[in-house]
Amino acid sequence: MTIVDFEPFVAELATVAGDAILPFFRTALQAQDKGARGQFDPVTEADRAAETAMRRLIQSTFPAHGIVGEEFGDHQPDAEYVWVLDPIDGTKSFISGFPTWGTLVALEHRGVPVYGVMHQPFTREKFFGDNARATWAGRNAHGTEIVHHLRTRDCPALADATVMTTSPALMEPGERARFERVASEAKLVRFGGDCYSYCMVAAGHVDLVIESGLQPYDIAALIPIVKGAGGVVTTWSGDEAQGGGAVVAAGDPRVHEAALKLLAG
Template structure:
């Protein structure tokens, strides 16, 4: 692995060291959401991001950082680390092992290294210039998306259809009706399974830059693609489409483009 890939793995292990002891345990929790909304953040979220930031500052003080919990620091730097210390906080709170630590390195404006870590399962999915692999129990397993020629044969996923707007929900409903099987509630772990060749397509909306940046290098290095709902490079729209086989991308986009932002 490259220097930055190795460091990203070190960051993932630090995030796991801090966050895992809180899982299914006691921790402080606050609700950042407004009236009628629930947007939780836990002690594990805050402490994991703080720990990652300390390592970055010590190793690469000239690098920038964008994190969900503590905002931006030098976001215009050549190298910027993008952090979601716990993606799937609701799963974390519910005791479900589908939350992940997301860490990405953006170089020259695009994600070049990504890590999806699931500490409870002892899994780290890493993607970058040297390829894609899963690290587990001291072993490395190459990651590769699987062939899927038709949407009707696809296993697809989204976190929660309630997150879609009315028009988006209509698009998702049509894609889901065409697919062979749909799974819900997996958060970023669904993208790890796409890179591992178990899921064929993931479609989501309202994602922030820290929600999707780590996914891009992992999926691309495994042979898949990540775009917005117009089939273009992911952007500020928050609409993300990830596919393991590009042949089903256009089949999904026929519907998704109608509600693209």
Template structure:
């Protein structure tokens, strides 16, 4: 066996990189492939909807799980496509093989592979990987790093001042319930610019100092744990809409600074 059994941060990060590399290899042959089909996980559910899953999603999670089975058999796993596998170590790898499958199907390079290592207090390591562009955002273990076409450099959120100068992202214009939408609009009316449809890439841009706020609802743990670790390592803050931990998903508010977070939180609470 290799040295991945150690639970020190360097070993954790090396294993996470290995998993992200394996996911890239599994996914890229299918991206922008003619005739790629998708199953609808919402088919037959009340209210309908379209929640796609492709062969690429499944292949990437299988590849990551195989690495964990070999090198960390005692760790738990929580993946979007294959559910939860209990562990005995007190540590769980939280995996979303393609966050943004709708974007993947549409050919936009805004989807990503999400990998988080979670302990009792929440995620301690996160990776947001965009295989097609070749960008990887890592946070945890004393690191906040970006690697991509322009090399490797440190991640860091920016401080642009107040809400009136902020750029805000969310994935869906129809965010959450009607009440959620009203609360989101209370914030969106105060910022400089609102953009939609970026999935996990919006969180990566926040950690890289390109945008200032991400507000979403209806998330699962595997949607948010990796972004939490990356953004917090870069100096930002991520909570639910009440200011509490959001490790298990739900309604998330990610902000570049404490002041922006407090201002957005006040508006969300007031509207709700």
């Protein structure tokens, strides 16, 4: 099968997850804390319901494929094709009633993310990418369904850049100091956004996203979207980012290089 052959199934996975999540959004949903080291890391019934629905669909359709998921661990992670799932990336935003969260679905082939989708079912948006192209599917103000291609924007220098991170408080002290080097030279710095920030890099509205402490399911789906729109995603040391850790995504290679120099430690 080619990557194109998987596209309808990826869209179906995202839709199934959205159908499981939306009944819980902006309700009196209770969150459990699965955090460590004093960090609040919430999980909800919506997270578990969405991942369960996606796992069932994958295992019934592609039983030979592997699954790596945030809530229920790994299944055949060494398979040729592996699905990497984050049912709700941005659970803190979710339980706070903000729509800056999304379902992340990545397809990896021999360990490399080859296709990704970020689905925001409340705003009825999907961001797709396959490393060579990226698209947005949603509705206009009149409710008409539309699709358009995504491209990052030119940003030659940090002085021109809009930089985002979910929160500097999530970084280790040494990482936070390095992030502040970049932030001090940027035109605009904004916090929050989670997965939505990376999609805004692909859409040409944000220039840099800088994070640390990511898991593979936090980033794998976003790499093909950003790269497909013409951007760059690496670790702070310039390595491949699908394993997570400290990650920087940029729309322009020039501002990516400038950020790496300041993040180098």
